Amino acid sequence: MLLKFWTGVEWLARALLCALLSAMVIVCLGQVVWRYAFNDPLIWSEELARYLFVWVGYLAAWFAWTKRAHIALDAVTYLRLPGLERACGRLVELIVLVYCGVTLHACIGFLRLTSNQPSAVLELPMSAVYAGYAAMCVLIIGDILIGWIYGARAPAPAFPQE
Numbered sequence: 001m002l003l004k005f006w007t008g009v010e011w012l013a014r015a016l017l018c019a020l021l022s023a024m025v026i027v028c029l030g031q032v033v034w035r036y037a038f039n040d041p042l043i044w045s046e047e048l049a050r051y052l053f054v055w056v057g058y059l060a061a062w063f064a065w066t067k068r069a070h071i072a073l074d075a076v077t078y079l080r081l082p083g084l085e086r087a088c089g090r091l092v093e094l095i096v097l098v099y100c101g102v103t104l105h106a107c108i109g110f111l112r113l114t115s116n117q118p119s120a121v122l123e124l125p126m127s128a129v130y131a132g133y134a135a136m137c138v139l140i141i142g143d144i145l146i147g148w149i150y151g152a153r154a155p156a157p158a159f160p161q162e
Contacts, residue, residue: 100141
Protein backbone atom coordinates (compact mmCIF):
# COMPACT_ATOMS: atom_id res chain seq x y z
CA MET A 1 0.00 0.00 0.00
CA LEU A 2 2.87 2.38 0.81
CA LEU A 3 4.53 1.60 -2.52
CA LYS A 4 1.27 2.33 -4.35
CA PHE A 5 0.93 5.65 -2.50
CA TRP A 6 4.53 6.58 -3.30
CA THR A 7 4.05 5.68 -6.96
CA GLY A 8 1.13 8.13 -7.02
CA VAL A 9 3.27 10.83 -5.37
CA GLU A 10 5.98 10.32 -7.97
CA TRP A 11 3.43 10.48 -10.78
CA LEU A 12 2.08 13.77 -9.41
CA ALA A 13 5.60 15.18 -9.06
CA ARG A 14 6.42 14.26 -12.67
CA ALA A 15 3.15 15.79 -13.85
CA LEU A 16 3.93 18.95 -11.88
CA LEU A 17 7.41 19.05 -13.40
CA CYS A 18 5.94 18.84 -16.91
CA ALA A 19 3.30 21.47 -16.14
CA LEU A 20 5.82 23.89 -14.64
CA LEU A 21 8.22 23.44 -17.53
CA SER A 22 5.40 24.04 -20.01
CA ALA A 23 4.26 27.12 -18.11
CA MET A 24 7.81 28.45 -18.05
CA VAL A 25 8.14 28.06 -21.82
CA ILE A 26 4.78 29.74 -22.40
CA VAL A 27 5.61 32.64 -20.07
CA CYS A 28 9.01 33.18 -21.71
CA LEU A 29 7.48 33.01 -25.18
CA GLY A 30 4.81 35.48 -24.13
CA GLN A 31 7.48 37.78 -22.77
CA VAL A 32 9.36 37.76 -26.09
CA VAL A 33 6.21 38.25 -28.16
CA TRP A 34 4.97 41.16 -26.07
CA ARG A 35 8.38 42.81 -26.02
CA TYR A 36 9.13 42.61 -29.74
CA ALA A 37 5.73 42.34 -31.44
CA PHE A 38 3.81 44.82 -29.30
CA ASN A 39 6.77 46.86 -27.99
CA ASP A 40 5.24 46.55 -24.54
CA PRO A 41 7.15 44.22 -22.17
CA LEU A 42 5.21 42.23 -19.63
CA ILE A 43 6.21 43.37 -16.17
CA TRP A 44 5.43 40.13 -14.34
CA SER A 45 6.70 37.53 -16.82
CA GLU A 46 10.40 37.63 -15.97
CA GLU A 47 9.78 37.11 -12.26
CA LEU A 48 7.30 34.30 -12.86
CA ALA A 49 9.65 32.59 -15.32
CA ARG A 50 12.47 32.80 -12.76
CA TYR A 51 10.36 31.26 -10.02
CA LEU A 52 9.11 28.52 -12.33
CA PHE A 53 12.73 27.82 -13.27
CA VAL A 54 13.63 27.41 -9.59
CA TRP A 55 10.89 24.82 -9.11
CA VAL A 56 11.73 23.05 -12.39
CA GLY A 57 15.38 22.86 -11.33
CA TYR A 58 14.59 21.28 -7.98
CA LEU A 59 12.04 18.81 -9.36
CA ALA A 60 14.43 17.90 -12.18
CA ALA A 61 17.16 17.25 -9.59
CA TRP A 62 14.81 14.82 -7.82
CA PHE A 63 13.91 13.18 -11.14
CA ALA A 64 17.60 12.78 -12.00
CA TRP A 65 18.12 11.21 -8.57
CA THR A 66 15.41 8.61 -9.26
CA LYS A 67 17.25 7.63 -12.45
CA ARG A 68 20.64 7.83 -10.71
CA ALA A 69 21.66 10.23 -13.46
CA HIS A 70 23.62 12.70 -11.35
CA ILE A 71 27.33 13.04 -11.89
CA ALA A 72 29.10 10.35 -9.91
CA LEU A 73 32.49 8.74 -9.52
CA ASP A 74 32.18 5.37 -11.17
CA ALA A 75 35.54 3.90 -10.20
CA VAL A 76 33.80 1.18 -8.20
CA THR A 77 31.80 0.00 -11.21
CA TYR A 78 35.02 -0.68 -13.13
CA LEU A 79 35.89 -3.36 -10.60
CA ARG A 80 32.69 -5.25 -11.45
CA LEU A 81 32.14 -6.43 -7.90
CA PRO A 82 28.37 -6.38 -7.31
CA GLY A 83 28.68 -6.51 -3.52
CA LEU A 84 31.00 -3.53 -3.44
CA GLU A 85 28.74 -1.62 -5.85
CA ARG A 86 25.70 -2.25 -3.62
CA ALA A 87 27.59 -1.23 -0.49
CA CYS A 88 28.85 1.98 -2.12
CA GLY A 89 25.35 2.68 -3.45
CA ARG A 90 23.89 2.34 0.04
CA LEU A 91 26.62 4.56 1.49
CA VAL A 92 25.86 7.25 -1.09
CA GLU A 93 22.14 6.94 -0.32
CA LEU A 94 22.85 7.28 3.41
CA ILE A 95 24.95 10.41 2.84
CA VAL A 96 22.29 11.93 0.58
CA LEU A 97 19.54 10.99 3.07
CA VAL A 98 21.35 12.68 5.96
CA TYR A 99 22.17 15.74 3.83
CA CYS A 100 18.57 16.10 2.66
CA GLY A 101 17.26 15.62 6.19
CA VAL A 102 19.55 18.27 7.69
CA THR A 103 19.00 20.80 4.91
CA LEU A 104 15.23 20.13 4.91
CA HIS A 105 15.17 20.97 8.61
CA ALA A 106 17.02 24.23 7.91
CA CYS A 107 14.77 24.96 4.93
CA ILE A 108 11.62 24.65 7.02
CA GLY A 109 12.92 27.35 9.35
CA PHE A 110 13.76 29.49 6.33
CA LEU A 111 10.24 28.97 4.94
CA ARG A 112 8.75 30.22 8.20
CA LEU A 113 11.05 33.24 8.07
CA THR A 114 10.05 34.16 4.50
CA SER A 115 6.33 33.37 4.67
CA ASN A 116 5.44 37.05 5.05
CA GLN A 117 8.01 38.37 2.57
CA PRO A 118 6.34 39.15 -0.78
CA SER A 119 8.12 38.96 -4.10
CA ALA A 120 8.86 42.24 -5.88
CA VAL A 121 6.28 42.21 -8.68
CA LEU A 122 3.87 39.32 -8.21
CA GLU A 123 3.76 39.74 -4.43
CA LEU A 124 3.86 35.99 -3.93
CA PRO A 125 5.15 34.84 -0.57
CA MET A 126 8.81 34.02 -1.11
CA SER A 127 8.31 30.86 0.90
CA ALA A 128 6.30 29.53 -2.06
CA VAL A 129 9.38 29.93 -4.23
CA TYR A 130 11.79 28.49 -1.68
CA ALA A 131 9.48 25.54 -0.99
CA GLY A 132 10.79 23.92 -4.16
CA TYR A 133 13.91 22.88 -2.27
CA ALA A 134 11.84 21.34 0.51
CA ALA A 135 9.79 19.44 -2.07
CA MET A 136 12.97 18.09 -3.65
CA CYS A 137 14.33 16.95 -0.28
CA VAL A 138 11.08 15.22 0.67
CA LEU A 139 10.94 13.43 -2.69
CA ILE A 140 14.57 12.29 -2.51
CA ILE A 141 14.18 11.13 1.10
CA GLY A 142 11.02 9.26 0.12
CA ASP A 143 12.74 7.65 -2.85
CA ILE A 144 15.62 6.41 -0.71
CA LEU A 145 13.37 5.07 2.06
CA ILE A 146 11.01 3.34 -0.38
CA GLY A 147 14.04 1.79 -2.05
CA TRP A 148 15.32 0.52 1.27
CA ILE A 149 11.93 -0.86 2.27
CA TYR A 150 10.95 -2.47 -1.03
CA GLY A 151 14.28 -2.85 -2.81
CA ALA A 152 12.69 -1.30 -5.88
CA ARG A 153 15.25 1.45 -6.46
CA ALA A 154 18.46 -0.38 -7.23
CA PRO A 155 20.64 1.80 -9.45
CA ALA A 156 21.08 0.64 -13.01
CA PRO A 157 24.54 -0.76 -13.76
CA ALA A 158 26.85 1.65 -15.53
CA PHE A 159 27.99 -1.00 -17.99
CA PRO A 160 25.96 -3.78 -19.60
CA GLN A 161 26.67 -7.12 -18.01
CA GLU A 162 28.46 -9.48 -20.37
